[in-house]
Amino acid sequence: MAPPREFGRYTEEKLAVLEDVCVHYCRLNDKYGFQSATMGEFAQKVLNQ
Secondary structure, three states: OOOOOOOOOOHHHHHHHHHHHHHHHHHHHHHHOOOOOOHHHHHHHHHOO
């Protein structure tokens, strides 16, 4: 499912999707040490290897 972009319409549904994304992120972080990064941060990590 695509991330919610416009919260003005269908607010409850989009907040529910956002909560699902946050819960999934936490599970990945706990299990695998998953970290969020911007494309720029990711590129720096790749280029500095």
